[in-house]
Amino acid sequence: MRRRHLAGLPALFAAPALAQSDQRPELRVAVQKISNSNTLETPREQSNVGFRLSTLYAESLIGTNWTGDLRAVPELATATRRLDDRTVEFELRPGVRMHDGRVMTAEDVAFSIGGARLFGTGAARERGGITAGQQGMEPQPEVIATARRTFPGLERVEVVGEGVVRFVNRTPDVTLEKRLQQNVGVILSRAAFEASENWLAWARRPIGTGPYRVAEFRPDVSLTFEAHDEYWGGRPPARRIRFVEIPEAASRVNALFSGEVDFATDIPPDQIRSVERNPRFEVQGSAINNIRILAFDTSHAVLRNPLVRRAMSHAIDRQAIVGSLWAGRTEIPRGLQLEFFDDMYLRDWDNPRHDPAEARRLLREAGYRGEPIPYRCLNNYYVNQTANAQVMVEMWRAVGLNVQLQMMENWTQILEPGPTRGVRDWSCTHVFADPVGSLVRAMGPGSPLQRQEEWSNAAFNALSAELEASTDRARRRVVFRRMLEIIEREDPGYMVLHTAATFIAKRRDIRWRASRGWPMDFRASNLGFGA
Amino acid sequence: MLRFFTIRLLRAAVTLTMVVTFAFLVLIASGDPADIIMGSDAPPEAIEAFRQAWGLDRPIWVQYLSYFSAILSGDLGRSMRDGRDAIVLVAERIPATLALTLPALALKLALGIPAGIYAALHRNSMADRAVMVLAVAGFTIPSFVLGLLLVLVFAVQLGWLPSGGQESWRHAILPVITLGIGGAAVLARFTRSAMLEVLGQPYIRTASAKGVAWRAVVSHHALPNAAIPTVTIIGFMVGSLLAGAVVVESVFSWPGVGRLLVTAVANRDLAVVQCILLLVAATMITANLVVDLLYGLLDPRLRSGKEG
Numbered sequence: 001m002r003r004r005h006l007a008g009l010p011a012l013f014a015a016p017a018l019a020q021s022d023q024r025p026e027l028r029v030a031v032q033k034i035s036n037s038n039t040l041e042t043p044r045e046q047s048n049v050g051f052r053l054s055t056l057y058a059e060s061l062i063g064t065n066w067t068g069d070l071r072a073v074p075e076l077a078t079a080t081r082r083l084d085d086r087t088v089e090f091e092l093r094p095g096v097r098m099h100d101g102r103v104m105t106a107e108d109v110a111f112s113i114g115g116a117r118l119f120g121t122g123a124a125r126e127r128g129g130i131t132a133g134q135q136g137m138e139p140q141p142e143v144i145a146t147a148r149r150t151f152p153g154l155e156r157v158e159v160v161g162e163g164v165v166r167f168v169n170r171t172p173d174v175t176l177e178k179r180l181q182q183n184v185g186v187i188l189s190r191a192a193f194e195a196s197e198n199w200l201a202w203a204r205r206p207i208g209t210g211p212y213r214v215a216e217f218r219p220d221v222s223l224t225f226e227a228h229d230e231y232w233g234g235r236p237p238a239r240r241i242r243f244v245e246i247p248e249a250a251s252r253v254n255a256l257f258s259g260e261v262d263f264a265t266d267i268p269p270d271q272i273r274s275v276e277r278n279p280r281f282e283v284q285g286s287a288i289n290n291i292r293i294l295a296f297d298t299s300h301a302v303l304r305n306p307l308v309r310r311a312m313s314h315a316i317d318r319q320a321i322v323g324s325l326w327a328g329r330t331e332i333p334r335g336l337q338l339e340f341f342d343d344m345y346l347r348d349w350d351n352p353r354h355d356p357a358e359a360r361r362l363l364r365e366a367g368y369r370g371e372p373i374p375y376r377c378l379n380n381y382y383v384n385q386t387a388n389a390q391v392m393v394e395m396w397r398a399v400g401l402n403v404q405l406q407m408m409e410n411w412t413q414i415l416e417p418g419p420t421r422g423v424r425d426w427s428c429t430h431v432f433a434d435p436v437g438s439l440v441r442a443m444g445p446g447s448p449l450q451r452q453e454e455w456s457n458a459a460f461n462a463l464s465a466e467l468e469a470s471t472d473r474a475r476r477r478v479v480f481r482r483m484l485e486i487i488e489r490e491d492p493g494y495m496v497l498h499t500a501a502t503f504i505a506k507r508r509d510i511r512w513r514a515s516r517g518w519p520m521d522f523r524a525s526n527l528g529f530g531a
Numbered sequence: 532m533l534r535f536f537t538i539r540l541l542r543a544a545v546t547l548t549m550v551v552t553f554a555f556l557v558l559i560a561s562g563d564p565a566d567i568i569m570g571s572d573a574p575p576e577a578i579e580a581f582r583q584a585w586g587l588d589r590p591i592w593v594q595y596l597s598y599f600s601a602i603l604s605g606d607l608g609r610s611m612r613d614g615r616d617a618i619v620l621v622a623e624r625i626p627a628t629l630a631l632t633l634p635a636l637a638l639k640l641a642l643g644i645p646a647g648i649y650a651a652l653h654r655n656s657m658a659d660r661a662v663m664v665l666a667v668a669g670f671t672i673p674s675f676v677l678g679l680l681l682v683l684v685f686a687v688q689l690g691w692l693p694s695g696g697q698e699s700w701r702h703a704i705l706p707v708i709t710l711g712i713g714g715a716a717v718l719a720r721f722t723r724s725a726m727l728e729v730l731g732q733p734y735i736r737t738a739s740a741k742g743v744a745w746r747a748v749v750s751h752h753a754l755p756n757a758a759i760p761t762v763t764i765i766g767f768m769v770g771s772l773l774a775g776a777v778v779v780e781s782v783f784s785w786p787g788v789g790r791l792l793v794t795a796v797a798n799r800d801l802a803v804v805q806c807i808l809l810l811v812a813a814t815m816i817t818a819n820l821v822v823d824l825l826y827g828l829l830d831p832r833l834r835s836g837k838e839g
Contacts, residue, residue, distance in 0.1 A: 245784060
């Protein structure tokens with residue numbers, strides 16, 4: 001016993017010495033929100049704010065080049081083998097040290113994606129109250145539902161041998177590797193999960209492999225990460241990163257100016273100039289993997305006619321909106337697709353052109369007589385949302401469309417069915433580099449758009465099923481094009497506005513690049529201090 | 532006295548029931564927590580699973596009865612955001628809020644009452660006018676404007692104080708001043724009015740005519756009689772100690788009950804909102820009860836139920 005105590009003494013004295021010798025700086029980042037669900041478990045926190053943080057503490061088998069072209073990069077797997085249309089095998093990166101000090105194993109992978117973490121054990125739940133969290137380890141029902149939606153055809157995950165895992169799907173799926181890039185599929189420590197007190201405790205301190213480990217989480221207040229010095233990708237350049245929640249944009253900018261934080265996220269475009277007037281700061285950011293769209297309710301008496309919907313799209317000058325409201329700092333995508341789709345990207349596709357004359361002609365053909373079209377809108381849930389809506393209402397008015405803006409308080413009011421539901425704002429995140437991860441997910445059978453009975457098209461739905469199951473790449477391109485023709489031209493279900501963008505103000509003397517998505521990358525390859 | 536307390540308690544029970552019912556109906560009717568908490572990008576299956584887990588797919592009256600019976604048995608429910616007990620979540624935030632509102636209350640009393648008395652005793656002087664101009668400015672400037680102005684000057688320009696957060700006592704200075712100035716201004720105006728009314732009463736003239744020193748007239752005759760309206764206002768201030776800093780907590784990113792309330796209302800996190808409302812209502816009722824008792828102490832005529 002005595003020896004054990006004495007053995008601990010050198011470590012006791014060494015710890016402060018090590019801390020003193022660690023000269024790496026501590027970063028402070030002001031965010032509007034840390035986590036909507038007050039958890040850090042990715043299937044529970046499927047939000048923009050959650051996407052921002054998850055790459056810091058958790059990684060997938062296949063990563064995403066967030067600061068580059070958004071294409072897939074090797075992460076926790078070093079090699080991928082397609083065995084057939086239903087089966088993929090991964091060779092794991094050897095020697096990856098997790099935050100609990102263990103080396104990542106194939107069992108961790110099987111647990112993280114095919115096991116109790118995402119799909120539970122099927123234990124009975126009490127109805128009408130929270131069942132997960134403080135009582136046991138069973139994930140919340142919405143976690144399981146999200147997991148099923150993310151990996152709809154997954155049959156099992158097999159441990160083939162040391163460092164080799166095999167994913168077997170029930171149906172052919174060429175998107176399986178891309179689905180695994182999503183943060184729902186991050187690899188976490190099975191041992192840490194099993195040792196957790198309960199699901200909520202686990203979800204607030206998930207043990208992953210990322211460059212930083214969760215040190216302290218004070219919901220709605222702050223989240224502190226510490227460097228994971230045994231990170232496989234190199235020693236992180238910051239000793240600690242502290243995210244502090246500052247809901248007001250003006251307060252975040254003030255905190256940056258007063259030196260209390262080094263980064264301030266979610267800067268409105270109209271404040272970029274005032275931040276950059278100070279030579280010590282700059283604003284970074286650009287278009288991200290999310291597209292702002294306008295959804296049509298085709299059961300509305302006026303919008304039932306596709307000619308009216310097409311006219312609405314032709315009436316909008318997207319370039320003018322991007323130029324005036326976004327200072328030109330975002331892009332207009334070619335329909336609901338991004339270039340990182342690679343071989344599925346249709347370069348010759350485009351949105352309906354801005355053509356007021358064509359809009360008027362379509363309205364005449366439709367027999368439109370100025371009947372009101374309701375436009376339900378939230379107050380700046382999306383950046384620039386209200387101003388954008390007001391500009392569009394005027395553009396529609398210019399071609400003779402009587403669109404009436406109705407400000408709502410929340411999504412329930414926006415989505416409530418009835419004769420006053422017409423047009424609404426929405427956005428679509430491309431969760432992986434394939435139309436299945438955006439067009440099918442958001443507009444296909446079972447999607448929010450169709451479940452809410454805003455739009456449906458039998459031919460589109462049949463093509464969605466084919467796009468999900470087909471392994472013929474040339475055929476998939478044809479199917480994708482036809483789907484866009486239906487939903488963006490012939491029977492519009494939505495109209496594309498522009499690519500969403502996010503802006504981060506920061507100290508100019510910190511070398512750092514914003515990503516092309518929500519995640520903030522603070523690894524050694526993207527963060528530096530001093531000259 | 533027993534009758535007095537019984538009537539007050541019955542009134543309190545009715546008030547609390549109305550608060551719970553009104554808040555429940557407004558929150559449920561104005562938004563589905565599943566849509567709001569899960570977000571617009573959540574898979575429909577996940578939203579449906581959430582609804583079922585929380586019983587939100589049941590008829591509203593079933594939800595209400597189930598919730599109300601739980602409250603009667605002492606169960607204030609759990610947060611739909613993270614599954615923790617609502618009472619625990621709220622209790623965690625109370626110290627942070629009191630750390631702002633108690634010093635702010637002290638500031639209001641320390642500034643407002645002497646300023647009001649001084650202004651009344653120097654009626655129509657330059658000092659009186661200056662105090663009243665400051666008081667009008669103090670309670671007409673919205674607290675979020677004042678807060679941001681203070682941040683701009685003392686945090687951004689001068690760099691003397693932090694602009695937000697709750698890491699040290701220095702972080703509390705600007706929010707306490709922001710909260711304190713508005714309340715002090717209100718107290719100054721009420722105290723001045725009450726003092727002026729009392730100073731015009733015949734018994735003040737009588738005391739002065741009898742040769743009582745002016746200082747004694749003010750402290751023994753004017754101040755106690757002018758205290759009743761001031762105590763009423765202080766009672767309101769004490770009653771709003773828990774939820775009186777909603778805006779200031781947001782501006783200064785102070786993690787108190789007010790910010791929790793904003794988040795909970797936005798998310799339609801019913802149990803947390805109800806828990807805060809119940810606490811606020813209970814505090815307000817208790818403060819009013821104490822004020823009623825103080826009236827009796829300050830004015831014996833009210834104690835005996837006789838008119839003067």
